[in-house]
Amino acid sequence: MLSIKNLHASVEGKEILKGINLEIKAGEVHAIMGPNGSGKSTLSQVLAGNEAFEVTEGEITLNGENLLELETEERAREGIFLAFQYPVEIPGVSNLQFLRTAVNAMRQHKGQDEMNAAEFMKLAKEISKQVDLDPSFLKRGVNEGFSGGEKKRNEILQALLLQPKLAILDETDSGLDIDALKVVSDGVNALRAEDRAILMVTHYQRLLNHIVPDYVHVLAGGKIIKSGGRELALELEERGYGWLGIKDEEPADSTAN
Amino acid sequence: MKPAPTLSTAFLHPAGQSLPEPLLALRKQRGTALVDMPLPTRKTENWKYSSKYLKLTDDMAISLPAEGKTGSSLAVPGYKVAFLNGVMMPEACEYPDLDGISIQSFSDLSDEDASDLADRLDSTLDNKAVQMARLNSARFEDGLLIRLKPDAVLDQPLFIVHEVTAEASGSAFPRIFVDAGRHSQITLVEEYISSGSAPVMVNTVTEFNVAEGANITSIRLNMEGENVQHIGSTGVVQQRSSRFESHTVGFGGPLRRHDLQVRLEGEGAECKLNGVVVTQGKQHYDNHTTIEHVAAHCNSEETYRNIAADQSHAVFNGRIHIHQDAQKSNADMNNKNLLLSNGAEIDTKPELEIYADDVKCAHGATIGQLDETSLFYLVSRGIGRREANVLLTMAFINELVEQIPVEAVRETVQGRLNHFFEQTFQEA
Numbered sequence: 154m155l156s157i158k159n160l161h162a163s164v165e166g167k168e169i170l171k172g173i174n175l176e177i178k179a180g181e182v183h184a185i186m187g188p189n190g191s192g193k194s195t196l197s198q199v200l201a202g203n204e205a206f207e208v209t210e211g212e213i214t215l216n217g218e219n220l221l222e223l224e225t226e227e228r229a230r231e232g233i234f235l236a237f238q239y240p241v242e243i244p245g246v247s248n249l250q251f252l253r254t255a256v257n258a259m260r261q262h263k264g265q266d267e268m269n270a271a272e273f274m275k276l277a278k279e280i281s282k283q284v285d286l287d288p289s290f291l292k293r294g295v296n297e298g299f300s301g302g303e304k305k306r307n308e309i310l311q312a313l314l315l316q317p318k319l320a321i322l323d324e325t326d327s328g329l330d331i332d333a334l335k336v337v338s339d340g341v342n343a344l345r346a347e348d349r350a351i352l353m354v355t356h357y358q359r360l361l362n363h364i365v366p367d368y369v370h371v372l373a374g375g376k377i378i379k380s381g382g383r384e385l386a387l388e389l390e391e392r393g394y395g396w397l398g399i400k401d402e403e404p405a406d407s408t409a410n
Numbered sequence: 411m412k413p414a415p416t417l418s419t420a421f422l423h424p425a426g427q428s429l430p431e432p433l434l435a436l437r438k439q440r441g442t443a444l445v446d447m448p449l450p451t452r453k454t455e456n457w458k459y460s461s462k463y464l465k466l467t468d469d470m471a472i473s474l475p476a477e478g479k480t481g482s483s484l485a486v487p488g489y490k491v492a493f494l495n496g497v498m499m500p501e502a503c504e505y506p507d508l509d510g511i512s513i514q515s516f517s518d519l520s521d522e523d524a525s526d527l528a529d530r531l532d533s534t535l536d537n538k539a540v541q542m543a544r545l546n547s548a549r550f551e552d553g554l555l556i557r558l559k560p561d562a563v564l565d566q567p568l569f570i571v572h573e574v575t576a577e578a579s580g581s582a583f584p585r586i587f588v589d590a591g592r593h594s595q596i597t598l599v600e601e602y603i604s605s606g607s608a609p610v611m612v613n614t615v616t617e618f619n620v621a622e623g624a625n626i627t628s629i630r631l632n633m634e635g636e637n638v639q640h641i642g643s644t645g646v647v648q649q650r651s652s653r654f655e656s657h658t659v660g661f662g663g664p665l666r667r668h669d670l671q672v673r674l675e676g677e678g679a680e681c682k683l684n685g686v687v688v689t690q691g692k693q694h695y696d697n698h699t700t701i702e703h704v705a706a707h708c709n710s711e712e713t714y715r716n717i718a719a720d721q722s723h724a725v726f727n728g729r730i731h732i733h734q735d736a737q738k739s740n741a742d743m744n745n746k747n748l749l750l751s752n753g754a755e756i757d758t759k760p761e762l763e764i765y766a767d768d769v770k771c772a773h774g775a776t777i778g779q780l781d782e783t784s785l786f787y788l789v790s791r792g793i794g795r796r797e798a799n800v801l802l803t804m805a806f807i808n809e810l811v812e813q814i815p816v817e818a819v820r821e822t823v824q825g826r827l828n829h830f831f832e833q834t835f836q837e838a
Binding site: 201202203204205224225226228229230234235237240241243244245246250251254255258259262294295311315 | 781782783784786787788789790791792793794795797798801802804805806807808809
C-alpha cells in the first residue's frame with residue numbers, strides 16, 4: 154500500500170530524514186519508535202504533505218500513485234490521515250461544521266452525495282460515543298478548550314469518520330492517562346481492517362500494549378536502523394535505546410510518562 | 411506653502427425647499443457657518459489614513475434628484491421606510507399606525523415639531539470631531555424623525571433603506587433622528603445601497619436620544635457600490651440605565667467613513683458596539699468610534715474586526731474617554747484585524763483618556779494573517795484550500811455575525827460575504 158524509498162527531507166535547510174525505506178501492506182500495523190529528535194514527527198508531517206518540510210530525494214507511493222505530486226488535501230482524499238501530535242484549536246469554526254465539511258469533501262471526491270446536516274449529526278453522535286466524547290463537543294470550536302485527552306479522542310473520531318486507507322498516529326498516546334489511553338486504543342483497534350494500514354509513531358512502547366503492531370521499526374538520526382516484530386518494542390522497553398548505540402535522554406518505557 | 415483646501419462653495423447650495431420653515435432656517439444657518447470649512451488632509455489627525463480617499467469634485471455638489479423608482483428594494487421582514495437620494499418615498503414605506511410610536515418624514519412635520527427638532531439636531535454629535543457631519547446639516551433635503559413615547563415598544567425591526575441612484579454625479583444627505591422615551595424599545599436597521607455608476611457622495615447623520623431605561627438596537631449595513639463615497643456619522647446620547655447596542659457591517663468602497671459617538675450621560679447606562687468590515691480590491695473603510703463615559707457606573711463593550719484583501723485599506727480608531735466623575739466605569743475595547751494579502755493595509759489605533767481613578771478599562775488590538783497551522787490541519791482532512799480559507803476567515807468574524815439579532819440581516823450579510831470569498835479565494 155505505502156512504499157517509501159530513500160526518503161530525504163529537510164526543514165529550513167537542515168536535513169532531518171536521511172534515507173528512509175519502508176513498505177507497509179494493507180491490513181498491517183507498523184510502529185515507528187525512536188528517541189526525541191530522531192525524525193519521527195517529520196516523517197508523519199512529510200507523509201501528510203506539510204509544506205514546511207522539503208523532500209529533497211526519494212519517493213513515496215500510495216497504491217502505486219506518487220504521493221509527492223499531490224497536495225495535502227488530495228492526499229487526504231486518497232486516504233492518508235494524520236492524527237496530529239498537537240491537534241490545532243480553531244475557535245470560530247464549530248467541530249461539527251469542520252467534520253461535516255471534511256466528510257463531504259471526501260464523499261464528493263468519491264462521487265457520493267453530500268450528507269445533509271441531520272444525517273451527519275446522527276453519524277457524528279454515534280462515533281462520539283465510540284470515543285467517549287460527549288456530543289456537546291461537536292458544537293464547540295474545533296478543539297477549542299479541549300483537554301489533551303479530548304483532543305486526541307477528537308483525532309480518532311475524525312479517523313473513524315473519514316475511514317482512511319492509511320492512518321498515521323503521531324504520538325497519539327502522549328498526554329493520555331490510562332483510561333483515555335484505553336478509549337483511544339479501542340478507537341484505533343476499531344480502525345484495523347484488511348484494506349487499511351496503520352502507522353503508529355511513538356516514543357514509548359506502552360501504546361503497543363493496547364494496539365499490537367505487526368512490525369516495529371527504530372528510527373534514529375533520520376534513518377530506520379532496526380526493524381523487527383512486536384518483541385523489538387518490548388526489548389526497547391527493557392533496555393532503552395542505548396543498546397542500539399543511540400543516545401537518548403529518556404528511557405523508552407511507559408512509567409516515565 | 412499651499413493653502414489648506416477648503417470645501418468648494420458649490421457644496422453650499424441646498425436644492426429642495428420643501429422642509430418646514432424652522433428646518434430651512436437651521437440649514438441656512440449651518441450652511442453659512444461652513445464657508446471656508448477646511449477639508450480634511452493627511453495632517454488632520456482623525457483623517458490621517460483616509461483623507462487621500464476623499465475626492466469631492468464640484469460636479470458632485472448637486473443634490474441627486476429625489477425621484478424615480480426605488481429599484482432594488484429588498485424584501486424586508488418587518489416595517490420598512492424607504493429613502494431615495496435622502497428623501498422619503500411614502501409609497502415605498504410599509505408600517506402600520508403604531509401605538510406610542512410616530513415615524514415621520516421631516517417634510518411632514520408641523521412647524522411646532524420642526525422647531526423642536528431644529529433645536530435638537532446635531533445635539534448628539536461633537537461637531538469638532540465629525541467635521542463632515544456639518545455638511546449634512548447644511549444640506550439635508552428631508553429626514554426621518556422617529557419618536558417613541560415612554561414604554562412604547564416596536565414589536566418588529568424597522569428597516570430604513572437608503573438608496574442612492576447614481577445616474578449622474580451628485581450627492582445625497584440622509585438624516586435620521588430617533589427620540590426614544592423612557593423604557594421604550596426599538597430595533598432599527600439602516601441599509602445603505604446604491605444603483606447607477608456615476609461618482610457620488612453620500613453623507614449621512616443618524617442621531618439617537620436615548621432616555622432613561624430605553625433599549626435601542628441599531629444595525630447599520632453599508633453595501634453601496636464602487637462609485638459611492640460614503641461619509642456617515644452617528645451620535646448617541648444615553649441617560650440613566652439605558653442600553654444601546656450597535657452592529658455595523660460594512661463592505662469597502664472608494665471611501666467609506668463612519669464616525670460613531672456614544673455619550674454615556676446617565677449612571678448605569680451601557681453600550682455594546684460591534685463592527686465588521688470587509689475590504690477588497692483597492693477599497694477603503696474607516697471606522698472611528700468614541701465612547702464618552704461621562705457618568706459613573708456605566709459599561710461599554712466594543713468589538714471590531716477588519717478583514718482586508720488585495721490592495722485594500724481598513725482603518726479602526728477607537729477612543730474611550732472616561733471623565734473625572736465617571737467612577738466605576740467599565741470599558742472594554744477589542745479590535746482584531748486580518749490581512750489576506752501582502753498588499754493590504756490595516757491601521758488600528760486605540761485612544762484612551764482616563765481621568766477617573768476607580769475604573770476598569772481594557773483594550774487590545776492585533777493584526778495577523780490566516781494561521782498556516784490551522785490551514786494545514788483543515789486541508790489534511792481533505793477540505794479544499796479555498797474552503798479552508800473561507801472557514802478560517804469566517805471564523806474570524808463568526809461570533810459578531812451571529813450576534814446580529816435580525817435573521818434577515820444575517821442572511822444578507824452572509825450572502826455578501828460569500829460573494830467576497832468567491833472573489834478573494836480562488837481554487838488552487
